[in-house]
Amino acid sequence: xxxxxxxxxxxxxxxxxxxxxxxxxxxxxxxxxxxxxxxxxxxxxxxxxxxxxxxxxxxxxxxxxxxxxxxxxxxxxxxxxxxxxxxxxxxxxxxxxxxxxxxxxxxxxxxxxxxxxxxxxxxxxxxxxxxxxxxxxxxxxxxxxxxxxxxxxxxxxxxxxxxxxxxxxxxxxxxxxxxxxxxxxxxxxxxxxxxxxxxxxxxxxxxxxxxxxxxxxxxxxxxxxxxxxxxxxxxxxxxxxxxxxxxxxxxxxxxxxxxxxxxxxxxxxxxxxxxxxxxxxxxxxxxxxxxxxxxxxxxxxxxxxxxxxxxxxxxxxxxxxxxxxxxxxxxxxxxxxxxxxxxxxxxx
Amino acid sequence: xxxxxxxxxxxxxxxxxxxxxxxxxxxxxxxxxxxxxxxxxxxxxxxxxxxxxxxxxxxxxxxxxxxxxxxxxxxxxxxxxxxxxxxxxxxxxxxxxxxxxxxxxxxxxxxxxxxxxxxxxxxxxxxxxxxxxxxxxxxxxxxxxxxxxxxxxxxxxxxxxxxxxxxxxxxxxxxxxxxxxxxxxxxxxxxxxxxxxxxxxxxxxxxxxxxxxxxxxxxxxxxxxxxxxxxxxxxxxxxxxxxxxxxxxxxxxxxxxxxxxxxxxxxxxxxxxxxxxxxxxxxxxxxxxxxxxxxxxxxxxxxxxxxxxxxxxxxxxxxxxxxxxxxxxxxxxxxxxxxxxxxxxxxx
Numbered sequence: 026x027x028x029x030x031x032x033x034x035x036x037x038x039x040x041x042x043x044x045x046x047x048x049x050x051x052x053x054x055x056x057x058x059x060x061x062x063x064x065x066x067x068x069x070x071x072x073x074x075x076x077x078x079x080x081x082x083x084x085x086x087x088x089x090x091x092x093x094x095x096x097x098x099x100x101x102x103x104x105x106x107x108x109x110x111x112x113x114x115x116x117x118x119x120x121x122x123x124x125x126x127x128x129x130x131x132x133x134x135x136x137x138x139x140x141x142x143x144x145x146x147x148x149x150x151x152x153x154x155x156x157x158x159x160x161x162x163x164x165x166x167x168x169x170x171x172x173x174x175x176x177x178x179x180x181x182x183x184x185x186x187x188x189x190x191x192x193x194x195x196x197x198x199x200x201x202x203x204x205x206x207x208x209x210x211x212x213x214x215x216x217x218x219x220x221x222x223x224x225x226x227x228x229x230x231x232x233x234x235x236x237x238x239x240x241x242x243x244x245x246x247x248x249x250x251x252x253x254x255x256x257x258x259x260x261x262x263x264x265x266x267x268x269x270x271x272x273x274x275x276x277x278x279x280x281x282x283x284x285x286x287x288x289x290x291x292x293x294x295x296x297x298x299x300x301x302x303x304x305x306x307x308x309x310x311x312x313x314x315x316x317x318x319x320x321x322x323x324x325x326x327x328x329x330x331x332x333x334x335x336x337x338x339x340x341x342x343x344x345x346x347x348x349x350x351x352x353x354x355x356x357x358x359x360x361x362x363x364x365x366x367x368x369x370x371x372x373x
Numbered sequence: 374x375x376x377x378x379x380x381x382x383x384x385x386x387x388x389x390x391x392x393x394x395x396x397x398x399x400x401x402x403x404x405x406x407x408x409x410x411x412x413x414x415x416x417x418x419x420x421x422x423x424x425x426x427x428x429x430x431x432x433x434x435x436x437x438x439x440x441x442x443x444x445x446x447x448x449x450x451x452x453x454x455x456x457x458x459x460x461x462x463x464x465x466x467x468x469x470x471x472x473x474x475x476x477x478x479x480x481x482x483x484x485x486x487x488x489x490x491x492x493x494x495x496x497x498x499x500x501x502x503x504x505x506x507x508x509x510x511x512x513x514x515x516x517x518x519x520x521x522x523x524x525x526x527x528x529x530x531x532x533x534x535x536x537x538x539x540x541x542x543x544x545x546x547x548x549x550x551x552x553x554x555x556x557x558x559x560x561x562x563x564x565x566x567x568x569x570x571x572x573x574x575x576x577x578x579x580x581x582x583x584x585x586x587x588x589x590x591x592x593x594x595x596x597x598x599x600x601x602x603x604x605x606x607x608x609x610x611x612x613x614x615x616x617x618x619x620x621x622x623x624x625x626x627x628x629x630x631x632x633x634x635x636x637x638x639x640x641x642x643x644x645x646x647x648x649x650x651x652x653x654x655x656x657x658x659x660x661x662x663x664x665x666x667x668x669x670x671x672x673x674x675x676x677x678x679x680x681x682x683x684x685x686x687x688x689x690x691x692x693x694x695x696x697x698x699x700x701x702x703x704x705x706x707x708x709x710x711x712x713x714x715x716x717x718x719x720x721x
Contacts (some may be wrong), residue, residue, distance in 0.1 A: 131447055131449060175677070175678075181621065234672050255603040278664075279665070295621070297620075299450050300450075316496060316628060317612065
């Protein structure tokens, strides 16, 4: 498995997308977001997606030069039509609008529709947090279903994630939360499947709606389904996200039709300075984090972490030593690059 | 166990609070909210709270005649100081402001501080939904801690619930979600404790941070702690709620000091008509609910429910046949009433 320096990986991905008619600035952004996911240890949202994105560009499902339009706006609200652009490109525009409105008005809500896979939600919540705002993001994927409702034996929901970013002082991010409302994201199951390993109980069920620990039953014919986190609680939140992100954005909620992945998205920003003096806010956030960390350790636990800390550590590690890219992924990346005349960097 | 007609129960509770110097209108509201929780089957948030509330009134911790003040406001934001009033009374004011602002501006955020136990969050999300808005509520309780962070062996968080109300057509509520970020609310554990029964694994741990199924270890000396739903996911959401509801409201986040329960609260409302024509919104909500319900049943499941449906059913049942009140609770209610010269209704 090669370890690729993040800069070289970004350039490779950028040049590949430029080769598919993506403007350099947009290609740079999408590449940076994909590599950022790898740096943070979320490889399922990293460069492994490049071949999918290239296929989507070839199929005309992703528009490399979208005319992103604000279809409607008020001082606090905007509805954005992404013109089937890269999700990351549309989301960058969306969060910029949300930040601008919340900075001026204290509060904002921006929806995105007709947009491809937006990538890791935490990125956008963190961009808001770095601007001194609380950022909240909800996303559905109405034609990429993999999760069963509580009591159901078939896929009726996406993994419908929710992210919250909390600002720290001086443009830092104090906390970054990003979770799927399924117990596991589908990518984790795929890794177990590829390795021929079982998953723990409580993650998935087979096509008959019986508990299963065998990923082959998830990918079988008929297919199995993922379960929701916290049973009915995660189910309820997931269904709420179908409404918040899917219906409000005009993308629509989960439906039986299959199609290209589109992420209905709702982003909200809150300016903390409208509620508490920022210095008091930051001091109280630091205090409660210290208080939480002051608990004695539970049996088997090594430490108590604040959401976002594991990602920060992995990021430092991978910035120093490179991003490990699986051989097969690297082969596919090189193939995608070669197709548009781009030469991948030499591999150690 | 007596079955009390809801109207008679409401009158008894109202008259008791009036006897403690609460204005009739406020006492009627608090009584209605408590009985509403009983009607919906959430007895832990129902009239069982009356003796606590009376103790709090006697101790001067609840102010029966608060001067509720809007400390700060913009067209979309309000910060409310509850002057230590009944939580339900302060939350009624808060949600009214949030509805007014969101109806005018499309979006609103209202915080509550210096307020007592606000009761069942769903009530306020449902009031917003009945007004055609999406209502979202988050609450912390910084001095009533019972939940351990992931990896920790001690109480560092409240049960920090989150509620979402989705509007239906013509002033109806399409969906009402209200969940604690702990696996179980503390009230459920208390019932098991009272009955001398064990709880399932994954609900709680003992004071040493080892998994436990014995509620006596939760209420022991030293105390145990509840676990978060979906492990680190519920922990992350709970910590975010400390910030959203506790810090933004000026109530503060979880802390070691013990004191009277105060609920830091954040309420947000979204006017769906700013995003989608209401008829389209309602049609799409109904469609996705039908789609979710159309899944075949999982092993052992009887049906697939939409959040809020179980409560609606219990409410119809209890409206018809009365609210079952445990003998000890009824004895205490009668005692609280008698203390201020109120005679409880005859019991079947």
